[in-house]
Amino acid sequence: MNMGSLPEGSAVARLQEWRLQAMGAAQAAGIPREEVDILLREKLGWGPLQRLMGQAPVVKLGEQDSAWDWDPLEEVQVLWQRRLEERIPLQYLLGQVEWAGLSLQLTPAVLIPRPETELLVEQASVWLQANPLPQGSYFVDLGTGSGALAIALARQHPDLRLLAVDSSPEALRVAAANVAAHTLEKRVQLLSGSWFVPLDPWRNRLRGLLSNPPYIPSSEISNLMPEVSWHEPQQALDGGPDGLDALRVLIQRAPEYLAPNSFWAVEVMQGQACWVVEQLQALGCYQQIQVHADLAGIERVVSAHFMPSS
Ligand SMILES: C[S@@+](CC[C@H](N)C(=O)[O-])C[C@H]1O[C@@H](n2cnc3c(N)ncnc32)[C@H](O)[C@@H]1O
Incomplete structure (x- = not known):
């Protein structure tokens, strides 16, 4: 050159x-x-x-x-x-984004990580500080996309192991590039499949679950900004008729995979937090159920402590 x-x-x-x-x-x-x-x-x-x-x-x-x-x-x-x-988001044109102090590669196969999603990492870190875990304990990032959440948490907590699940093979290729770029191959394991399906070996063993799932009601997607509705992957946005399809799975199936005394947290859309809290309360195995607002004051993350009685 x-x-x-x-x-x-x-x-x-x-x-x-x-x-x-x-x-x-x-x-x-x-x-x-x-x-x-x-x-x-x-x-x-x-x-x-x-x-x-x-x-x-x-x-x-x-x-x-x-x-x-x-x-x-x-x-x-x-x-x-x-x-x-074409209203292509700048991050896709550049092929990268800065998020939570990380430089991440991006393609249109993955959602552009949003600033508010950093709340999930922050809340997981708060919980981990209050509840120190044995070395090598597992957290899972369900619907990992670019790998943003798994990578950020792995970097902040060197003793933790992360499982990063996605059903999109293209997204997992982007996540793999990002995991390698941050030399986290030994601690962040990528798994292909739908939600809990690839997690059988970790039944009752996970010490934390994080997810920013697709949560937008199908009929609302076409009303979003063209940058989002034309260019971001439908699979990352579409939460089904009421937006709650993925959240239902994450709430109902998590108890089979979490160990007692574990952390559970999901990102939600404005207006969904109350429903998530009610579902968690109804299950009876979650305590310290909390709603966290983002910088715009929107109820954005619901977290809970998984603590079954028996
Ligand atoms: C809103 S994006 C979140 C991406 C990333 N975690 C973030 O916060 O930037 C949701 C992700 O869930 C994935 N997804 C959708 N349906 C899924 C399923 N059934 N099983 C696993 N992942 C799924 C999508 O491919 C997408 O990567």
Whole structure:
């Protein structure tokens, strides 16, 4: 690889001009303006410092290319056009996301991890601090997608082992890449199948269950933002007619797989927390049932302590 620089003045002026135009287009389309800067930073390494100092991006060249042929805006413009016209989320265009302090690879086969989902990791960590477990104890992340929850929890708790289940083989390929990128292959085990089906060897042995399941009622999916309804996997969104299909399974089947004195927590959609609490109470084997609000004040996570009486 050669490295070359562009003639400073012209490239910087064009970038500045393009940046302002793109921000105007973002605003008109209802897209956060910050995405323009994220795109320039991720694709060209052109961030606030370079802008302030009037520096042009540095180009990495293949053997046959020449620095003078390189147009820094070419690829960026194509991506930005797709962002505006096709409403493809920036994270899919870049193939990555920063979440809970982790850098994760993404493809449209997996849900883009949301900031509010960090609440699940936070609550699991609070529980683990209050209830220290023997080394090698297992937690499961059901519907792991990119592997975000399993990876975040494994990194925060070096003694814990994680099982990460998904029914989508494409999602599991993304999760495998992320697990490898964080060198967690020895502690995060990926399992293919529907919810508890691949967990037979861990019956009554799991010390924690986390899940951000699909919970949107089928009929509401087409009303979501195009970024979500057109591009995120249906399998990650669709919770069936009332949105509760997956939650029912997670509530009803968990007692067969959890060991006594374990942690259970799921993410829910606005308005579902109360129903989940009632179902857990009715089972009679959960204590300390709690609802946790996200930063927007929405009841987002329900957690409980699995403690059967016999
Ligand atoms: C809302 S996404 C959550 C992804 C990831 N945990 C996150 O929070 O970003 C739900 C995930 O559940 C998976 N899923 C859907 N149905 C499933 C099933 N029957 N068994 C296992 N996983 C399933 C989807 O493929 C998707 O990856």
